[in-house]
Amino acid sequence: MNDSILSLKQALIMSMLISLFSNNATAHDLSGSLGQASSAVDFYQIHCFDDGAGANGYLEAELRDETPIAAPLISMQISVGERVYNTTDAKDADAAYSPSLQVAGNADEYYLITINKTAAGKENYAVSYHCLTAENQHTGTEIFRIADQ
Numbered sequence: 001m002n003d004s005i006l007s008l009k010q011a012l013i014m015s016m017l018i019s020l021f022s023n024n025a026t027a028h029d030l031s032g033s034l035g036q037a038s039s040a041v042d043f044y045q046i047h048c049f050d051d052g053a054g055a056n057g058y059l060e061a062e063l064r065d066e067t068p069i070a071a072p073l074i075s076m077q078i079s080v081g082e083r084v085y086n087t088t089d090a091k092d093a094d095a096a097y098s099p100s101l102q103v104a105g106n107a108d109e110y111y112l113i114t115i116n117k118t119a120a121g122k123e124n125y126a127v128s129y130h131c132l133t134a135e136n137q138h139t140g141t142e143i144f145r146i147a148d149q
Helices: 002-021
Strands: 029-034 042-049 058-066 074-080 083-089 101-104 109-117 123-132 140-147
Touching (some): 029 042, 029 109, 042 123, 058 083, 074 101, 109 123
Antiparallel strands (some): 029 123, 042 109, 058 101, 058 123
8 A cells, every 4th residue: 555655656746847847838828927127028939740630730829918907018929930920919808819810830830929018017918829730620739938027
């Protein structure tokens, strides 16, 4: 009995360590916050790849400005290659997301996501994102946090 308890503890510790040291997330939603400074910017990298469902066709993403209700507007830019796309959530703390961005990419693509704001003041946000094949099927998705301000 003690051996099974020890094995369970070891498995729990190993699982916590893996999640602690892992830089990627498997969810298709993320939340974050921008600090007080008007220059605060968060950076993420999303990797879209064939996980057996098919090659990446595009990344779809949208942004939601959450509470607190504050003056700054929050925007998101998606960069891939030499192209940059922008969307802004025009209404603070409602349930609606910004207009969705659909950004085409290669079969195995890395997208840079930038989230910024128009003025000083702490802001919270949520991003919904999906890597999709040309046939609109979900495919492999990894996200990495690069900078959090």
